[in-house]
Amino acid sequence: xxxxxxxxxxxxxxxxxxxxxxxxxxxxxxxxxxxxxxxxxxxxxxxxxxxxxxxxxxxxxxxxxxxxxxxxxxxxxxxxxxxxxxxxxxxxxxxxxxxxxxxxxxxxxxxxxxxxxxxxxxxxxxxxxxxxxxxxxxxxxxxxxxxxxxxxxxxxxxxxxxxxxxxxxxxxxxxxxxxxxxxxxxxxxxxxxxxxxxxxxxxxxxxxxxxxxxxxxxxxxxxxxxxxxxxxxxxxxxx
Amino acid sequence: xxxxxxxxxxxxxxxxxxxxxxxxxxxxxxxxxxxxxxxxxxxxxxxxxxxxxxxxxxxxxxxxxxxxxxxxxxxxxxxxxxxxxxxxxxxxxxxxxxxxxxxxxxxxxxxxxxxxxxxxxxxxxxxxxxxxxxxxxxxxxxxxxxxxxxxxxxxxxxxxxxxxxxxxxxxxxxxxxxxxxxxxxxxx
Numbered sequence: 001x002x003x004x005x006x007x008x009x010x011x012x013x014x015x016x017x018x019x020x021x022x023x024x025x026x027x028x029x030x031x032x033x034x035x036x037x038x039x040x041x042x043x044x045x046x047x048x049x050x051x052x053x054x055x056x057x058x059x060x061x062x063x064x065x066x067x068x069x070x071x072x073x074x075x076x077x078x079x080x081x082x083x084x085x086x087x088x089x090x091x092x093x094x095x096x097x098x099x100x101x102x103x104x105x106x107x108x109x110x111x112x113x114x115x116x117x118x119x120x121x122x123x124x125x126x127x128x129x130x131x132x133x134x135x136x137x138x139x140x141x142x143x144x145x146x147x148x149x150x151x152x153x154x155x156x157x158x159x160x161x162x163x164x165x166x167x168x169x170x171x172x173x174x175x176x177x178x179x180x181x182x183x184x185x186x187x188x189x190x191x192x193x194x195x196x197x198x199x200x201x202x203x204x205x206x207x208x209x210x211x212x213x214x215x216x217x218x219x220x221x222x223x224x225x226x227x228x229x230x231x232x233x234x235x236x237x238x239x
Numbered sequence: 240x241x242x243x244x245x246x247x248x249x250x251x252x253x254x255x256x257x258x259x260x261x262x263x264x265x266x267x268x269x270x271x272x273x274x275x276x277x278x279x280x281x282x283x284x285x286x287x288x289x290x291x292x293x294x295x296x297x298x299x300x301x302x303x304x305x306x307x308x309x310x311x312x313x314x315x316x317x318x319x320x321x322x323x324x325x326x327x328x329x330x331x332x333x334x335x336x337x338x339x340x341x342x343x344x345x346x347x348x349x350x351x352x353x354x355x356x357x358x359x360x361x362x363x364x365x366x367x368x369x370x371x372x373x374x375x376x377x378x379x380x381x382x383x384x385x386x387x388x389x390x391x392x393x394x395x396x397x398x399x400x401x402x403x404x405x406x407x408x409x410x411x412x413x414x415x416x417x418x419x420x421x422x423x424x425x426x427x
Contacts, residue, residue: 041280041397042253048396049250055402056246056332083408090409 206232241292245332248303254282255395256302257387260325261310262318264289266343266374270310273384281397283388291325305395307333308387310341313354323361336403337394338367339387340412343374362412369412 017036059065064072110117209229213220220226243258257274261267264287271285284302293301307329312318329338340362345355362369370386373379394403 044399045253045395045397048399048402052396052402053246084413087409 241295242328242330243291243293243304243307243333244330245303245337248301250303250305250395251282254284254302255305255391255397256284256286257391258286258288258304258307259310260288260291260307260322261312262289262321263312265312266310269380270374270383270387273380274387277381277384277388279388281392281395283391290321291328306337306339306387306391308339308341310343311358313342313345313350313358315351316354316357319354319357319361326365334365334367336367336405336407338365339390340367340369341372341383341387342369343372345371356415359412359415363414366407366411368407368410 013036017040068076106120110120206229213226213230218226220230259267259271267287267289271287274283274285286301286304309322309325311322340358342355342358344350359369368390370383372383372386374383390406392398393401393406
């Protein structure tokens with residue numbers, strides 16, 4: 001019976017060990033050299049290390065490893081992009097999972113009326129207040145921006161009008177100048193002509209009167225009028 | 240040119256080895272202590288170096304290195320240049336998941352944004368993970384040690400079904416974006 005009992009215990013242990021064979025989670029306590037868990041873990045480790053070395057050997061056999069063909073390169077780039085998308089997906093889902101966990105724990109705590117419930121409620125209210133403040137400020141900001149835009153539009157139209165007016169003024173003043181100049185020259189010329197003509201007439205008539213007086217042997221020195229006429233020639237007419 | 244090779248030595252039973260390379264030897268010792276103090280189910284050998292290639296006279300005594308960690312100092316560009324030159328002395332197999340870059344105190348005011356950007360570029364180029372750690376505090380050291388131990392477990396083959404390349408696909412650094420940070424003021 002002793003032998004059978006021994007056999008029984010040994011087979012039970014073996015059965016347990018086979019169950020454990022699927023992988024023993026490592027914990028620091030079970031490093032006892034004799035325990036089956038340790039043995040199986042070591043076995044898995046060695047198998048894994050052998051696999052790694054096999055991979056290394058395979059690389060040497062595969063001549064395409066270091067110089068991939070162009071098709072292989074395309075495959076490689078495709079695989080890399082797929083990898084990136086898969087990784088991003090994984091990270092997103094992990095984030096979502098964490099968020100869900102956090103929110104569930106928070107809701108549990110709030111329901112449980114713990115010491116932390118007060119703090120949680122305070123922070124939530126504070127956050128809500130801040131959000132409403134943010135929305136108000138954003139609205140104000142939008143209003144101010146639209147006002148600013150209106151003012152700028154008006155300024156732009158005013159500037160345009162001012163520019164147009166300046167242009168017109170310049171045109172008009174140019175035209176006026178031209179006219180004035182032309183008129184001046186015309187008028188001047190005519191005036192000058194007339195002046196010359198009448199000066200000549202005056203000089204002529206004076207000379208005629210002088211000749212008359214001198215020729216008629218009248219004593220012109222006594223009569224002031226006659227004297228004037230004779231001496232008037234000395235006055236220079238500047239033409 | 241002496242190259243640190245991966246598969247030239249036999250692995251030891253239930254033991255993993257980490258190599259910490261840091262040009263200025265600031266955080267290596269504390270990090271090594273934290274790694275040794277962390278809770279784990281396997282033995283760990285931590286080797287410290289400040290440059291590669293490793294001296295050849297110790298070649299025989301050194302075990303197989305499972306994970307190489309480069310601690311890059313992002314306060315000046317000297318360390319980054321040296322690290323890039325050290326990468327030439329590593330066997331190709333290390334780049335498939337047995338290599339890790341580590342940066343400490345990325346939030347400090349002294350850090351140069353361009354150098355940090357360059358470190359990220361380098362990590363993305365070699366498709367290796369880039370860990371941001373806080374090695375000034377106890378808690379930070381413990382966290383960094385735990386993260387490194389996860390990497391060592393996988394690269395030493397202690398986790399069946401997960402190869403170092405699998406973990407690398409999840410943790411490798413992606414290229415940082417080109418755009419400069421957008422200004423918050425409105426453009427008029």
